[in-house]
Each structure stands twice: as structure tokens, then as C-alpha cells.
Amino acid sequence: MNKLLVAVIAVLGFINVAQAQGDIEAGKTKSTTCVACHGADGNSPSNLYPKIAGQHASYLVKQLQEFKSGDREDPIMAGMVAGLSEQDMEDLSAYFASQTMTPETVSPEVAEAAKKFYMGGDLDRGIPGCTACHGPRGNGLELAKFPKISGQHPAYLKSQLEKFRSNLRHNAPNGMMKDISAKLSDTDIELLSEYISALH
Structure with missing residues (x-):
């Protein structure tokens, strides 16, 4: 049965x-x-x-x-x-999902500085790695409605992380993006935005 x-x-x-x-x-x-x-x-x-x-x-x-x-x-x-x-x-x-996003690039210095943080987070500050929801290549997860973030404009990624941090944007499931972004410094956000945009 x-x-x-x-x-x-x-x-x-x-x-x-x-x-x-x-x-x-x-x-x-x-x-x-x-x-x-x-x-x-x-x-x-x-x-x-x-x-x-x-x-x-x-x-x-x-x-x-x-x-x-x-x-x-x-x-x-x-x-x-x-x-x-x-x-x-x-x-x-x-229609838009069927299109191909244009790639972005990032300097080797930024990639080196941000990769470990993106992949593993910062345990001391209680920040999980972005890979948990967005994957190692920033492709997200369709079924969970976690967005693809690779290839996005760095400036747009930065603005959204800042909006989540200040609670101007609050539509992530269970408020998880607000909780995570609240622990991010301006430098963290800058680095992550540039690194994420160039993931392929």
C-alpha cells in the first residue's frame, strides 16, 4: 500500500x-x-x-x-x-532560462583570496561555505530554487548581498541569506562578488 x-x-x-x-x-x-x-x-x-x-x-x-x-x-x-x-x-x-549567460573574468589575486572562503566559509565566524547551496561552480540547485550565481555582474552580486545584510531584501528561504550576510564584512562581500561572477 x-x-x-x-x-x-x-x-x-x-x-x-x-x-x-x-x-x-x-x-x-x-x-x-x-x-x-x-x-x-x-x-x-x-x-x-x-x-x-x-x-x-x-x-x-x-x-x-x-x-x-x-x-x-x-x-x-x-x-x-x-x-x-x-x-x-x-x-x-x-525563455530566459533557455539562453546562455555571458561569462565574467576575475584576477588571479582575487580568485586566490576568495576561493577558500567561498568553498569552506569561515568556521570562526560561523559562516558556511557558499558551495552548500550554490555549488562549487555557482550553478545553484534548480529543485531547491537556489539561484545560479556564476556569470552574474559582480556589482549586482555585491548589491544583493548588501541588501540581504541590511534586510532590504528578505525573500530567501528561512531568512538564511540575511543570517549569512549579516556576518560578512564589506571586504568579504567585495571579494566574494568578484570571485563568484567568474565561476564556470
């Missing part, structure tokens, strides 16, 4: 995932309003705005939903998502 129940739950879960998937071509058509900030393919030409090309679709959907609900605050995005349906969000996310 238990095996049958597990099988039914698994099938229902698969159906729900399948129904929730977006349409890439529909998303491309709908993406015209996103171009000004994020670029035609999701590679933002300005470091004020994130690159969303190649980001996990589930993470993008989550952010759009939270911009709309107000759980993540941004006056520009609040206006952009106000008229989006759930299907619009799925389609847009599918």
Missing part, C-alpha cells in the same frame, strides 16, 4: 511540474518589455540589473511571483509584473 501511495504521489508531482512548465517561444514574444533592462537574451548590458540568461526557470518564476506579491520589493519590477499572469511568468522564465 505504501509503495502504491508513493507511486501515485510521484506521478501527481510529475503532472504538476509538467503543467507548470512555460513555453519558450511564447516567452520570447512576451519578453519585449524586459529588453530595456535585461537585454534581448537576458544578458543585461548594465550592471545595475541582473543577467537572467541561463538562470533556473523555477528561481525566475519565484522572483516574479514575489515581486508581484511584494515579498521582494523593487519599484521598477513591481510595475513590470503587475499585469503578468502565472502563465506569463512561466513562459518568460522558460
Whole structure:
């Protein structure tokens, strides 16, 4: 009986995932309003705005939903998502997830200074390694909605870590990014942002 129940739950879960998937071509058509900030393919030409090309679709959907609900605050995005349906969000996310993020580079000195911290954290200060959620290459984890952070603009990574630290951004699961970033110094954030951006 238990095996049958597990099988039914698994099938229902698969159906729900399948129904929730977006349409890439529909998303491309709908993406015209996103171009000004994020670029035609999701590679933002300005470091004020994130690159969303190649980001996990589930993470993008989550952010759009939270911009709309107000759980993540941004006056520009609040206006952009106000008229989006759930299907619009799925389609847009599918399109941008299908694109390829452009790479960033970092100096060997910064890479050497930040690698150990990114990989293993700082036990003395109670800071876990970033790899626990984002992986050794910064690719994140789709099912857990942990974002891909490699290839992102360093300035954008820095601004988001600072927002988590000051609680201006508070939409991470269980407040974990606020707890971690609260222990980061300005130097930590600068180094991590530059290092993470160039992970491949």
C-alpha cells in the first residue's frame, strides 16, 4: 500500500511540474518589455540589473511571483509584473532560462583570496561555505530554487548581498541569506562578488 501511495504521489508531482512548465517561444514574444533592462537574451548590458540568461526557470518564476506579491520589493519590477499572469511568468522564465549567460573574468589575486572562503566559509565566524547551496561552480540547485550565481555582474552580486545584510531584501528561504550576510564584512562581500561572477 505504501509503495502504491508513493507511486501515485510521484506521478501527481510529475503532472504538476509538467503543467507548470512555460513555453519558450511564447516567452520570447512576451519578453519585449524586459529588453530595456535585461537585454534581448537576458544578458543585461548594465550592471545595475541582473543577467537572467541561463538562470533556473523555477528561481525566475519565484522572483516574479514575489515581486508581484511584494515579498521582494523593487519599484521598477513591481510595475513590470503587475499585469503578468502565472502563465506569463512561466513562459518568460522558460525563455530566459533557455539562453546562455555571458561569462565574467576575475584576477588571479582575487580568485586566490576568495576561493577558500567561498568553498569552506569561515568556521570562526560561523559562516558556511557558499558551495552548500550554490555549488562549487555557482550553478545553484534548480529543485531547491537556489539561484545560479556564476556569470552574474559582480556589482549586482555585491548589491544583493548588501541588501540581504541590511534586510532590504528578505525573500530567501528561512531568512538564511540575511543570517549569512549579516556576518560578512564589506571586504568579504567585495571579494566574494568578484570571485563568484567568474565561476564556470
